[in-house]
Amino acid sequence: MTFSDFNFDINLFEGLASMGFKTPTPIQAETIPIIQSNHDLIACAQTGTGKTASYLLPVMDAICRMEQRPTISALVLAPTRELAMQIDQQVEGLAYFAGITSMAIYGGGDGIGYEQQRKALREGVDIVIATPGRLIAHMSSGIVRLNEIKFLVLDEADRMLDMGFKDDINRIVREVSSERQTMLFSATMPPKIRAFAKTLLKDPKQVNIAISQPAQGIVQQQYRVGDNQKTPLLKQILQSGDFRSVIVFSSTKEKVKSLGRELSKLELAVQPFHSDLAQEEREQILLRFRNKQLPILIGTDVLSRGIDVVGIDLVVNYDVPPDPEDYIHRIGRTARAERTGTAITFVNSRDSRRFLAIERLMERKVEEAPLPEGIEAAAEVPDHHERRRGNQPNRKRHGGKSKHHQAPKAAHPEGGTTVAATDEKPDSQKKKKKRPFKRRNKGPKPDAPQHVDTPSSEAS
Template sequence: MKFNKLPLEEPVLKGVQDLGFLYPTPIQEQAIPSVLNHRDLLGLAETGTGKTAAFLIPILQFITNSPNNKVSGLVLVPTRELAQQVYQDAQALNKYCGLKIVSIYGGVGKFPQTKQLKSGVDLIIGCPGRILDHMRDKTLQIKDLKYLVLDEADTMCDMGFLPDVNKIISETPTSKQTLLFSATMPEPIRKLTKNILKDPVTIQLGNLTSAATVAHTAFPVPSGLKKDLLLHLLDKTPTGKVVIFTRTKYKAKQLARDLSKEDYKVTSLQGNLSQSQRTNAMNGFRKGKYDLLVATDIAAHGIDVSEVTHVINFDFPGTTDDYTHRVGRTGRAKQSGQAFSLITPEDKQLFNQTKKKLDIEIPLESFKDFDYGIFNPSTFNDPIKRNSQTQSGETKPKKPPHFYRKSAGNKYRKDVNGYRRSRSSSSGEKMKTHTSSNNYKRRVRPKSKSKV
C-alpha cells in the first residue's frame, strides 16, 4: 500500500511525498488509520521502524483541520537529542500545514521558550522536566490538550520520569486521545498503559527484541585488553558510521580522547556536555564530520542516523532493555547493521541472561592475529569450576594468577584475574575466527607525517 492510499489530506500527503516516502512502514500502515479513527494506541516496536511518523502524520492532520491557537498536541520524549530529532521530523512534515511547532527541553534558556509559548503554539515536542517547569511558571497551559504522545515510554521509566509524566497527565483533559510507544514493556509501563489508555488498539511488531536486520556478535576479552581489542576490531572491520557505547560519562570522554589520538574522527555524546556541545556532536556525526560516536545509554536515545552500520558495546549493557535500545541505533529503516559486544568474564551472567530473555543467538568470535595474553577466548563459555573442597577430601586449587597490564592511553592499571591457564574444551558454542564483511570500505587510519 502506498501513502496516497491512506486517508491523508493534501497538506500532509504533500509533505510526506516531498520527503521521498512512497510506502509506509508496517507500523505506519497499521497505526495511521487507527489514530485517524480517534482510537488510543499502544505501539510496541523496536527502534528504527518509523514509529515517529506513525504518530506525527495523523496528529498534524488533526490539528491542521481544527486550529485553535492553543496547545493541541504534546509529544513527551526522554532526552533532548530525541526531542530535537522528533522536532526536525515534525517540521519537515509540516511544510504545507503551516502549524506552529516548538521543542521544549532543558539545558538551554527558558526565556526564548517562554516567548514562543506566549506567541501561540499548536504542537510541542519536549522532555517532562522542562515541560513541568513551564507549567509551574504558568507559561504553559494544557487544559485544552487534544492529543498526547508518550514516545520511548520505557526509557522515560528507566530515567525516573514517570512521576513527572503522571503530573503532566493529571493536568490534561480526560477526553484527549493518547498514544504510547515503547520498545519494551517493563511492569511500570504496563500499569501506566492501563491507567491512561482507553480501549487502545495494540500494534506489536516482532517480539520486542532488536530488529531482524541486525546481526549480533560477541568478542570475549579480558578487561585490561578491551581498548586494544576495540582498536584491532576497528582496524580490521570495514564500517560506515559507528556508535560505541560505554557505561559511564567519564569512560565515554576518555575513550573518545584515546581514539582521537589514534587518528580516528571521533566525538562523544554524554551528560557532562553542554547542550550546544551535544548538538554540535550529533550534527557532526550525522553530516560526516565524525565517523565514530562514543556515547552513554542515556545520551544515545536521540541518535537516529540511518547510516549507522555498526554498534559496538565497549561495556556490555546492564539490562536487556539497554541492549535492545543500543543495538536499535543500527539496522534502521530496513537497512542491515551489525552489533558487536566486547564481553569480559565478569559480563558472562549478563550476557547469557540477555540471550535468553531476547531469545537470540549471539555467536562468539575471536581474532587469530590478536595477542590475548594468557586469556583463552575459546574457553569463555566453559562451565565455572568451583573451588570448594570436595567430599573426597581434595584441597582447594590455588587461586588463578594475577597479572597487570598498562593500557596505552591510561595512567591507571587494571587488575585482571580469574583466568585459568587451562580449561576443558566442553563449551556448548564453538569459537569462530572473526571475518569482516565486504559491504563497507575498510577504514584505514592516516599515517602520521614524519617530522624532518
C-alpha cells in the same frame, strides 16, 4: 498500500514527498487508521520502524483540519533531549507545506533557548515536543496552557518510567484535558507500563510490532575477552577501515571519557558523547555524526534509545549493558531503514551471565567470534614478565599491533575532533587482578569481524 490510502490533507502529502516517504511501514499501516478513528492507542514498537511518523502523521492531519487551532494542539513527551529534538525535526520536515508549527522544549540550553520556548508556549504552537522536567519548569512559571490539548503522546514510555519521570508525567497529564486522545509508545510492555497506561488511556487499541527481536539486518557477534583485551581489540576493529559510521557504547560516563582519550591518541576521529557535555556541544556532535563528518561516537546509553541515524554500520558494546533491553536498543542503532549492520559485544567473564540474559530475551544465541591474532598474543603474554622491572604503567607502545590491517579509512580528523578538555582523573586502567583469559575457540579464523554487505531484500 500507499499513504494516499489515508486521505491526508494535501499539504501533508507534499511534506511526505519531500521527506522521501513513499510506502507506510507496518507500524504506520496499523497505527494510523486507529488514531484517525479517534481511539487511544498503546503500541509496542521501537524507533526506526517508522514509529514517530505513525503518530505524527494522523495528528498533523487532524491539526490541518481544525477550523480553529488551540494554543497548543498536541503534546509529545520524550525521555531525552536528543530524542525530543529529533521528533521536532521530523515535524518540521513533514509540516513544511502544511503550516504547522512546533517547538522542542528541553533543558540544558543557554537561557536564550528558555526564552524562545517560553515565548512559543505563551503565543501558541501546534505541536510541543518536551522532556518532562523542562516542561514542568515552564508550567511552574504559569504561562503554559495545556488544557486545550487534543493529542497527548508518550514516546519511549518504558524509558521515561525507568528514569523516574512517572510523577512528572502525572503532573503534566493532570493539566491536559480529559477530552484528549492519548497514545503511548513503548519498546517493551512489562506489567508496570501496562498498569501505568491503564491510568492514562481510555479503552485503548493495542498494536504490537516485534517485542524484543532486533532488526533482521543486524549481524550480531560476541568476543569473549579479558578486560585488558577490550581496548586493543576495539582499536583493531576501528582501524580495520571496514566501518565508516560507528557507535561504541560503554556503561558509564567515566569509561566513555577515558576511552575517548585513549582512542583519540590514535588517528581515529572519535568523539565522546554523554550528558556531562554542554547541550550545545551534544547537538553539534550529533549533527556532525548524522552528516557523516564524524565517523565514531563513544557514548553512554543516552544514545541507546530513539536516536535515528541512517547509515551506522557498526555498534560496539564495549561492555555488556546492565539492562538486557538496553542491548536491543543499542544494537538497533544500526541496520536502520532496511540496511544491514554489525553489532559486536565484548563479553568478559563477569558479564557472561548478563549476556546470557540478553540471549534469553532475544531467544537466540549470538555467534562467538574468535579473537584476531594480535589480540590473542597480547593475552598470552603473562603480565608478570613486564611488571617486575619497575612499575611503569607502560602506555607508550599502544596501537602497534594492527599490522594485519590497513590504514584506518574511517579516520579523517574532520575539523577539531578533540576530546573535551576536562580535568579528568588519571586513567583507571589498573585492574586488581587479571583473570586468565577463557577462550572457547572453535577454529582459527584470525580476521577482523566480517562486515556483511548483502543488501536485504527490497521491500516495497
